[in-house]
Amino acid sequence: MSHSEALALLAGLGTLALLFPLLPLVxxxxxxAPTPPLAEDTPDLATQAATFQRMVSEQFGHLLxxxxxxxxxxxxxENGSPFIVLGIxxxxxxxxxxxxxxxxxxxxxxxxxxxxxxxxxxxxxFAEGRINIAHDALVRxxxxxxxxxxxxxxxxxxxxxxxxRIDVAEAGQIRGWASAVQEITLARRCRFEHLRAPRILxxxxxxxxxxxxADSVGRFDPPAxxxxxxxxxxxxKIPPGHAVKSDLLVSxxxxxxxxxxxxxxxxxxxxxxxxxxxxxxxxVFADGPISIGxxxxxxxxxxxxxxxxxxFHCEIGTQAAPSTLMAGTLLISEGCVAYGSxxxxxxxEVITDERAAQ
Amino acid sequence: MMSTxxxxxxxLVCMMLFALCLPHASQATTxxxxxxxxxxxxxxxxxxxxxxESTPADAxxxxxxxxxxxxxxxxxxxxxxxxxxxxxxxxxxxxxxxPAFFFSxxxxxxxxxxxxxxxxxALLCLHLLREWARVMRVxxxxxxxxxxxxxxxxxxxxxxxxxxxxxSTASALLVEALPTHxxxxxAERIHFIxxxxxxxxxxxxxVARLAQACPDRVQALxxxxxxxxxxxxxxxxxxxCSIGTALVVYEQEGLPxxxxxxxxxxxxxDPAIGAVLTRVVPRQPEGFVQAxxxxxxxxxxxxxxxxxxxxSLLLCGKARIRALRRQAVKSLQTPDLAQxxxxxxxxxxxxxxxxxxxxxxxxxxxGEHALPDxxxxxxxxxxxxxxxxxxxxxxxxxxxxxGCRKQVRAAFFSAALPLLWLLSLMSCAALYFAxxxxxxxxxxxxxxxxxxxxxxxxxxxxxxxxxARMAGLRSEIQLLPLTCFSFIDRLLAGLLTLLHAxxxxxxxxxxxxxxxxxxxxxxxxxxx
Numbered sequence: 001m002s003h004s005e006a007l008a009l010l011a012g013l014g015t016l017a018l019l020f021p022l023l024p025l026v027x028x029x030x031x032x033a034p035t036p037p038l039a040e041d042t043p044d045l046a047t048q049a050a051t052f053q054r055m056v057s058e059q060f061g062h063l064l065x066x067x068x069x070x071x072x073x074x075x076x077x078e079n080g081s082p083f084i085v086l087g088i089x090x091x092x093x094x095x096x097x098x099x100x101x102x103x104x105x106x107x108x109x110x111x112x113x114x115x116x117x118x119x120x121x122x123x124x125x126f127a128e129g130r131i132n133i134a135h136d137a138l139v140r141x142x143x144x145x146x147x148x149x150x151x152x153x154x155x156x157x158x159x160x161x162x163x164x165r166i167d168v169a170e171a172g173q174i175r176g177w178a179s180a181v182q183e184i185t186l187a188r189r190c191r192f193e194h195l196r197a198p199r200i201l202x203x204x205x206x207x208x209x210x211x212x213x214a215d216s217v218g219r220f221d222p223p224a225x226x227x228x229x230x231x232x233x234x235x236x237k238i239p240p241g242h243a244v245k246s247d248l249l250v251s252x253x254x255x256x257x258x259x260x261x262x263x264x265x266x267x268x269x270x271x272x273x274x275x276x277x278x279x280x281x282x283x284v285f286a287d288g289p290i291s292i293g294x295x296x297x298x299x300x301x302x303x304x305x306x307x308x309x310x311x312f313h314c315e316i317g318t319q320a321a322p323s324t325l326m327a328g329t330l331l332i333s334e335g336c337v338a339y340g341s342x343x344x345x346x347x348x349e350v351i352t353d354e355r356a357a358q
Numbered sequence: 359m360m361s362t363x364x365x366x367x368x369x370l371v372c373m374m375l376f377a378l379c380l381p382h383a384s385q386a387t388t389x390x391x392x393x394x395x396x397x398x399x400x401x402x403x404x405x406x407x408x409x410x411e412s413t414p415a416d417a418x419x420x421x422x423x424x425x426x427x428x429x430x431x432x433x434x435x436x437x438x439x440x441x442x443x444x445x446x447x448x449x450x451x452x453x454x455x456x457p458a459f460f461f462s463x464x465x466x467x468x469x470x471x472x473x474x475x476x477x478x479x480a481l482l483c484l485h486l487l488r489e490w491a492r493v494m495r496v497x498x499x500x501x502x503x504x505x506x507x508x509x510x511x512x513x514x515x516x517x518x519x520x521x522x523x524x525x526s527t528a529s530a531l532l533v534e535a536l537p538t539h540x541x542x543x544x545a546e547r548i549h550f551i552x553x554x555x556x557x558x559x560x561x562x563x564x565v566a567r568l569a570q571a572c573p574d575r576v577q578a579l580x581x582x583x584x585x586x587x588x589x590x591x592x593x594x595x596x597x598x599c600s601i602g603t604a605l606v607v608y609e610q611e612g613l614p615x616x617x618x619x620x621x622x623x624x625x626x627x628d629p630a631i632g633a634v635l636t637r638v639v640p641r642q643p644e645g646f647v648q649a650x651x652x653x654x655x656x657x658x659x660x661x662x663x664x665x666x667x668x669x670s671l672l673l674c675g676k677a678r679i680r681a682l683r684r685q686a687v688k689s690l691q692t693p694d695l696a697q698x699x700x701x702x703x704x705x706x707x708x709x710x711x712x713x714x715x716x717x718x719x720x721x722x723x724x725g726e727h728a729l730p731d732x733x734x735x736x737x738x739x740x741x742x743x744x745x746x747x748x749x750x751x752x753x754x755x756x757x758x759x760x761g762c763r764k765q766v767r768a769a770f771f772s773a774a775l776p777l778l779w780l781l782s783l784m785s786c787a788a789l790y791f792a793x794x795x796x797x798x799x800x801x802x803x804x805x806x807x808x809x810x811x812x813x814x815x816x817x818x819x820x821x822x823x824x825x826a827r828m829a830g831l832r833s834e835i836q837l838l839p840l841t842c843f844s845f846i847d848r849l850l851a852g853l854l855t856l857l858h859a860x861x862x863x864x865x866x867x868x869x870x871x872x873x874x875x876x877x878x879x880x881x882x883x884x885x886x
Contacts, residue, residue: 003796006796006799006800009800010796010799010800010803013800013803013804013806014803014806196508247629249629265629266629267628267629283510283627283628283629285627285628285629299511300510300511301507301509301510301627303507303628317509321511322509323509323510323511324507324508324509324510326505326507339509340508340509341507341508341509343505345505
């Protein structure tokens with residue numbers, strides 16, 4: 001090796017040693033202001049709702065009190081943003097020019113607030129009474145101390161918050177964050193992303209939810225063995241009608257038969273298929289899709305990075321111990337109930353009977 | 359002129375004797391000194407008028423262009439016996455045998471060191487490619503941060519607070535502020551384990567007040583400060599006395615942010631995850647730099663966060679680790695009965711803190727008296743590292759399941775590589791003193807590229823102390839960086855000399871070419 005080659009080798013290795021570890025830093029700095037995905041945005045939406053609620057109480061409290069007595073007030077704040085404050089007996093449609101389809105004002109109402117159909121609201125809405133969003137309307141955010149009703153094909157793009165209930169009619173859409181103190185009800189074909197309420201109802205509810213009879217005796221017959229080994233070590237199938245008192249962790253596919261009772265957590269690196277009328281007193285985690293049959297009751301959180309398909313009349317969590325249902329794609333059949341929070345990172349929909357049958 | 363010749367001979371003989379007395383003395387240093395003597399010779403004395411003035415002793419002091427740089431290692435084909443007559447001192451009959459023996463020994467030593475360095479360098483290069491490919495793949499394809507669950511059956515966590523720091527005021531303030539701190543976690547499921555020195559009265563009183571404010575949620579852990587009171591020992595004791603299913607190590611004097619506990623516990627709810635290691639940069643009320651650090655901490659891992667600024671949070675699901683150990687025992691003792699899940703991917707995260715190697719080290723020497731659920735400190739020990747290296751044979755055993763093989767591979771790379779790194783570094787140092795500065799420089803550069811941080815990741819700087827800690831060595835090894843600095847100094851001096859010698863010959867050679875440069879015993883040349 002000549003001197004020049006040795007020097008070149010030394011310089012190359014030295015440069016590699018000095019610069020190579022800095023590549024991730026360069027990449028991070030080159031990103032500039034990061035644009036987090038929607039999943040990172042969602043907590044900010046809750047913060048936005050709280051900020052809006054605080055702003056209304058601090059800045060518009062006296063205007064709402066004034067509007068109750070004197071009628072609607074129109075104005076603009078120091079930033080030039082227009083606002084409309086409605087009294088108890090005022091309607092928003094009276095304040096809009098005829099044929100108007102676009103509303104750029106912040107709307108606050110001392111009583112009920114009715115949003116006309118096919119109206120696009122660029123700013124948030126607040127009402128001390130009920131908010132009715134008519135069909136095909138588009139609302140950025142809504143805050144109410146009473147109920148909020150979202151009509152057919154209406155859309156909420158950022159957040160919606162009610163101190164009582166939120167009702168979403170058929171094919172309505174709630175993008176972003178929705179929270180209610182009492183209950184959220186979604187009709188079929190509704191789309192959603194992040195719901196949080198003590199009780200969340202999906203689609204048409206049955207008259208009576210199935211009552212699960214807990215089997216106190218734990219019994220489990222191991223699956224068929226190959227060469228004295230329990231399966232191939234990857235997949236596991238629990239036959240129908242068994243009670244298992246253990247955690248089930250598999251690196252492949254996990255299949256739970258009908259009418260099983262699992263006291264423990266489920267975890268699969270691939271997919272999980274749960275039959276009908278299964279009781280799971282634990283959590284369900286999978287990297288692949290999770291398919292849950294009808295009439296199941298799961299006490300713990302259900303989480304998948306892929307897809308979760310929930311059959312009819314399923315229950316997630318309990319009233320006393322709320323839980324979380326989270327997945328990239330959530331397809332929930334009618335009659336399901338979730339206690340706690342439901343979060344779809346990419347797509348969430350209440351599917352109909354025909355689609356669920358497919 | 360004639361008076362200077364005996365002095366030069368005397369100095370040369372003295373230098374050779376000095377080289378014999380010091381076996382690690384550098385041949386390159388000796389040769390370069392001879393070169394400097396020869397370079398200084400034309401200026402100190404007048405140029406020889408003719409070839410008749412050259413004495414037989416001068417015959418060995420040739421300065422052909424090919425021999426000008428004596429620091430170059432000799433050609434492999436040249437044997438010591440052949441090169442001995444060419445050496446300047448070999449011409450003297452008294453010292454004729456000693457240099458031959460010396461150079462043959464040096465050459466043998468150099469060859470052995472070169473082979474040793476090549477072997478270790480090959481493994482280090484393999485690690486370099488493997489580790490950097492993994493790190494780059496992880497960082498480029500970094501998945502989204504796991505979203506915290508809003509509602510779940512949160513487990514009870516025990517927060518270990520090592521309060522043995524020098525700042526007792528900050529420790530006392532932290533303990534006093536904890537009862538009123540709003541965690542985003544059910545307060546009844548947070549237990550505190552303050553580790554404090556009972557001799558520190560202020561901290562002791564603060565811990566007593568904490569126990570009064572949070573009754574039944576404080577497990578005081580008094581440990582006298584000393585050499586044996588380390589975080590590792592405290593971890594073991596806290597693990598024994600905690601009642602929670604997860605253990606949080608909180609080694610910081612400032613108050614933690616409010617929204618980190620639920621975020622960090624969320625992955626632990628996954629039954630397949632046994633431990634979570636996160637590093638949170640504490641938030642401050644104002645300051646853009648801190649916000650930027652937060653973003654960097656999310657996207658660039660621990661690249662920016664330092665030990666002083668960061669919050670190390672180690673959540674270890676004890677039950678999961680126990681189950682994992684049982685599974686590992688089962689895999690090793692009866693590998694045919696090993697069934698999924700093997701947990702290899704889970705334990706990969708533990709590897710960086712040394713848990714994995716310790717785990718497998720215990721498994722191999724699991725005695726009858728050892729409790730099956732015993733969890734020792736994550737600090738690695740030297741013996742454990744050797745055990746992990748010996749476990750490399752499992753990698754080639756086809757009867758072992760793939761999961762167990764993955765675990766052993768992880769243990770090997772976490773335990774053996776620091777030792778290999780140290781061996782490579784020592785080989786480079788020995789190669790330098792044996793007369794191969796270029797190989798030594800390349801080896802040092804390779805060691806720099808494959809240095810380790812305490813988490814086992816390759817770092818940009820010399821990580822001798824970190825690697826030594828990972829290899830189980832203790833604080834004595836911290837003196838090594840001083841050696842490293844002196845080594846860099848010598849390396850730079852050698853390079854400067856090399857560059858100087860590389861640039862000067864075009865100007866020097868023509869003048870010297872006119873002088874008698876013929877080797878001894880040959881006829882002809884410009885003078886003839």
